[in-house]
Amino acid sequence: MYRRDFLGGAMAASLLAFGGAGRALAAGPAPTRLLPPALRPGDMVGLVSPSSATDDSLKLQLAAEVMQALGFRVRAGEHYAARRGHLAGTDAERAGDINRMFADPEVKAVVCVRGGAGAARLLPLLDYGLIRRNPKVLLGYSDITALHCAIQARTGLVTFHGPIGAGSWNSFVVDQFRRLFLQRELLEYRNPVPDEDELVQRGNRTMAIHGGRARGPLLGGNLSVLVGLAGSPYLPAFDGAILFLEDVEEAPYRVDRMLTTLKLAGVLDRIAGFIFGQCTDCDPGAGHGSLSIEQVLDDHIRPLGIPAYRGALIGHLREQFIVPVGGMVEMDADAGTFRLLEPVLR
Structure with missing residues (x-):
């Protein structure tokens, strides 16, 4: 791995x-808990690659199609399809994509295309003040744990450990996604x-x-x-x-x-x-x-x-x-x- x-x-x-x-x-001390806004059909979802590069362009296409099938518009990060060794671009490029997604008022959620390795390298490059001022849903798991931990520690923003954009979006996952993010169910x-x-x-x-x-x-x-x-x-x-x-x-x-x-x-x-x-x-x-x-x-x-x-x-x-x-x-x-x-x- x-x-x-x-x-x-x-x-x-x-x-x-x-x-x-x-x-x-x-x-x-832990920062005050910060909640992102709920999602609505038609919202813009940003796709980013904070960790490893994706080796098949079909997976990138599938990630976009999944978000569209859920009823969202999609905006891909500038470098989400990039590659530098095993990474999806340089550290500055990958961190820049995340910072821009949080700064973009049209983007309501940030979905990580995949995990792998390398997200921890971005932590000193993220703009935590920007993230705190513009709270929004962040979704991903595995290597994305580095982002969840850092954003929680530095901003108090609730983020979401769950499926990546290129992963399986079966009926179990889709039902849970809708109940949690669209219906705000406890x-x-x-x-x-x-x-x-x-x-x-x-x-x-x-x-x-x-x-x-x-x-x-x-x-x-x-x-x-x-x-x-x-x-x-x-x-x-x-x-x-x-x-x-x-x-x-x-x-x-x-x-x-x-x-x-x-x-x-x-x-x-x-x-x-x-x-x-x-x-x-x-x-x-x-x-x-x-x-x-x-x-x-x-x-x-x-x-x-x-x-x-x-x-x-x-x-x-x-x-x-x-x-x-x-x-x-x-x-x-x-x-x-x-x-x-x-x-x-x-």
């Missing part, structure tokens, strides 16, 4: 920045029961790590990208938060190492609840004698004694939740659900 190319160096620098166990990952996030020929449900199961309910702002995203921001000013304050995490193609020993980093930095001791989505293709493989993901979560999360569960439809999935980063939620670990307590759009 491209994310791993920068994670090692970022992790080393971050650990030096900690200066010892229990130090906070981000300094300063959603409950509950895994649907799959249509399967089984006496008891097997697919889409959730499992409580520690039972109970908790309330707080929902923060998190892709685990490896989030940990790569440790020690920087671009990670939000996690005090009293519900932390959600997901990842893809990470061996369990790497997940263990990253959760250990969050533990040593004091993050896990400050959260009120924990939701683990999917770690897609994270099996240890035959003959490695590795801990399983379940054992890693039991080691790090269960001793916290806070409400926690795993199996939510968050992550690298065809059917995935659209999660408001910074939105106020209540989670129920026993039921394997969480719900919005307040509007996340105005």
Whole structure:
């Protein structure tokens, strides 16, 4: 995965920045929560590529067609189809596209075409004052976690961890998108029961790590990208938060190492609840004698004694939740659900 190319160096620098166990990952109080306007049919949606280049122009076309099929007009970023190595243009070009979308009064939402790697490189180049003055929907996941974290930390704007423009826009995702962004529904996030020929449900199961309910702002995203921001000013304050995490193609020993980093930095001791989505293709493989993901979560999360569960439809999935980063939620670990307590759009 491209994310791993920068994670090692970022992790080393971050650990030096900690200066010892229990130090906070981000300094300063959380900014006031800022809500983007709700969307309406006919609004202009901007498409940007903050991370990796898209290797097939059809994917760019599909991203535009999806937005049009949802009833929106589309404006593509100047460099969204560019390429510089594995990146979709230079850092200045990609950051400039994002800044221009937030500055453009016609654009009401910014949708990331894809993830991959490279979004963290843009964080010093984003105009956070501009973003704060022009709040609007930002949608994407995986490497886009870097943008969600930084914008939340620096502006308080609620952004949305969910499908990328070039990803699957199946009926599950489209229905959720419309209910959330157009109808402003206070959603409950509950895994649907799959249509399967089984006496008891097997697919889409959730499992409580520690039972109970908790309330707080929902923060998190892709685990490896989030940990790569440790020690920087671009990670939000996690005090009293519900932390959600997901990842893809990470061996369990790497997940263990990253959760250990969050533990040593004091993050896990400050959260009120924990939701683990999917770690897609994270099996240890035959003959490695590795801990399983379940054992890693039991080691790090269960001793916290806070409400926690795993199996939510968050992550690298065809059917995935659209999660408001910074939105106020209540989670129920026993039921394997969480719900919005307040509007996340105005």
